[in-house]
Amino acid sequence: MGTNAIFVKAVDKSDQRPGTWHRVQTVQVGTHLEGINVYAYCPDCGRRCGLHSTHGRSHAIRGDGVVHPSMICPHAGCDYHEFVTLDGWTHGSLPMHDGET
Numbered sequence: 001m002g003t004n005a006i007f008v009k010a011v012d013k014s015d016q017r018p019g020t021w022h023r024v025q026t027v028q029v030g031t032h033l034e035g036i037n038v039y040a041y042c043p044d045c046g047r048r049c050g051l052h053s054t055h056g057r058s059h060a061i062r063g064d065g066v067v068h069p070s071m072i073c074p075h076a077g078c079d080y081h082e083f084v085t086l087d088g089w090t091h092g093s094l095p096m097h098d099g100e101t
């Protein structure tokens with residue numbers, strides 16, 4: 001930890017290269033499921049990590065793509081932990097949600 005990792009935008013849904021990010025927008029289903037999820041593929045273990053979710057504890061993403069707080073890979077056996085910036089982020093500022101409301 002100590003560097004600022006730059007994640008690149010995934011080319012499409014099949015692009016699962018480590019070090020890429022992608023955004024998924026879910027539509028309203030039933031009562032209320034509309035939301036935005038942002039994922040990143042861990043540069044170390046290659047597995048998918050949730051970075052931001054409209055419904056649940058997550059990270060904030062600034063308009064310039066800077067993620068806060070730092071990304072800690074949640075997968076067992078991986079100790080990836082870096083400050084992360086999402087290159088090509090054009091989706092504005094997303095606040096953190098604590099999932100309590």
Ligand SMILES: [Zn+2]
Pocket residue numbers: 042043044045046047073074075078079080
């Ligand atoms: Zn990992």
